[in-house]
Amino acid sequence: MIGIVIPAHNEAGYIGATLSAVRLAAAHADLGGEPVRTVVVLDSCSDATATVARQHDVCTLEVSARNVGRARAAGAQWLLDEGARWLAFTDADTIVSPQWLVHQLALDADAVCGSVGIDDWSPHAEHDVLIRTHFERTYTDADGHRHIHGANLGVSAEAYRRVGGFAPLACSEDVALVAALEQAGARIAWSAAPRVATSARRDARARGGFGDALLAAIAAGLAATEPPLAA
Template identity: 60%
Template structure:
C-alpha cells in the first residue's frame, strides 16, 4: 500500500483542488491498481477544512499540535501502521501531477525529492519572478527539499527517525538524516508539483515565507 500525507491548518479554500489532484494520481495505471490511501492531518483547524475533506471521501486525522513536523509524523505513523510501504508527502495548497506517485516509484530510490512550480505569478512583479527563477534550479540533480513534493520508503523513513517536531524545515531535517544514513535519494525535476504563491502561509519559515521575502536589490548605474 502507498500512503499520502497532507497536513492542513485552515485550508478550506485550497485543499479541495489538492485532494482532487491526488485522487487522479492515486488512480494512475502505472501503479498497477495498488491501494493508495490519502490521509489529511487536520492540525488545529477552525474552518471548514474537515467538511471539504469528508465531502471528497478522504480520511482525516485530527490533532491539536499547530506544528507541521508533528502533523506529518502523525500521518506517516498512521499509514505505516496500516501497512504503507511508501510514503508521499504534499501540502494542502499544492497540486500534484497525474504521474506524481507513479514517477516516484519508478525511480526505485529510497527517497525522492521533486521540484515545485509556482502556479500563479499574478500579484508579483516581474523583478520578483526573475529573482525567484534565478535562484531555483529546475533540473535533474537539484538539491531543493520541499515537503510539498517528497516521497520516501517506509523503512528508510523509520531508520531516519521520521520527521522531527519542528514548526518549519522538518522536511529538510528528515532529508538530511536520510543523506547521513547513505539513503539512495533521487533529486529529480521529473516529479513535479504546482504550489501556491501565497505570501501568508502556515509554517513560519516555509515556502510562503520565502515568497514573502523575495526582493531585488536596486540596480546601480
C-alpha cells in the same frame, strides 16, 4: 499500499483542488491497481477544512499541535500502521501532477526530493516581474537540484523508520528528515520528474517555509533596486 500525507491548518479554500489532483495521481494506470490511501492531518483547524476533506472521501486525523513536523509525523505513523510501503508528502495548497506517484516510484530510490513550480503569481502582482525573475534565476527546476520541499517528497517506509521519521519542528522538518536520510546512507533521488505546482500565497501557514522565502526574495529585490540614500 502507498500512503499520502497532507498536513492542513485552516486550508478550506485550497484543499479541495489539492485532493482532486491527488485522486487523479492515485488512480494512475501505471500504479497497477496498488491501493493508495490519503490522510489529511487536521492540525488545529477551526474552518471547514475537515468538511471539504471528508467530501473527497479521504481519511482525516485530528491533532492539536500547530506544528507541521508533528502533523506530518502523525500522518506518516497512521499510514505505516495501515501497512504503507511508500509515503508521499504534499501540502494542502499544492497541485500534484497525474504522474506524481508513478514518477516517484519509478526512480527506485529510498527517498525522492522533487522540485516545485508556480503556475499563479497573482498574489504578487505588484512585483510580478521582480519575483518571477528572482525565482527563475535562483531556483533549479531540473534533475540534480538540491531543493527540499514537504510539498513534493517521497520516502520508503523502511528508510523512514530507519531514521525515526519527522522531527517535531515548526518548519524545516523536511530538511531535517532528508539530512537524517543522507547521514544514514539512503539513496536519494533529486528529481524534477514528479511534478507539483504550489501556491505563491502571501498567507503561508508555516513560518520560515516556502511562502516566507518568496516574501524575503521580494524584499531583497526591492532593496537592491532602491536608490542610495542621500548623504
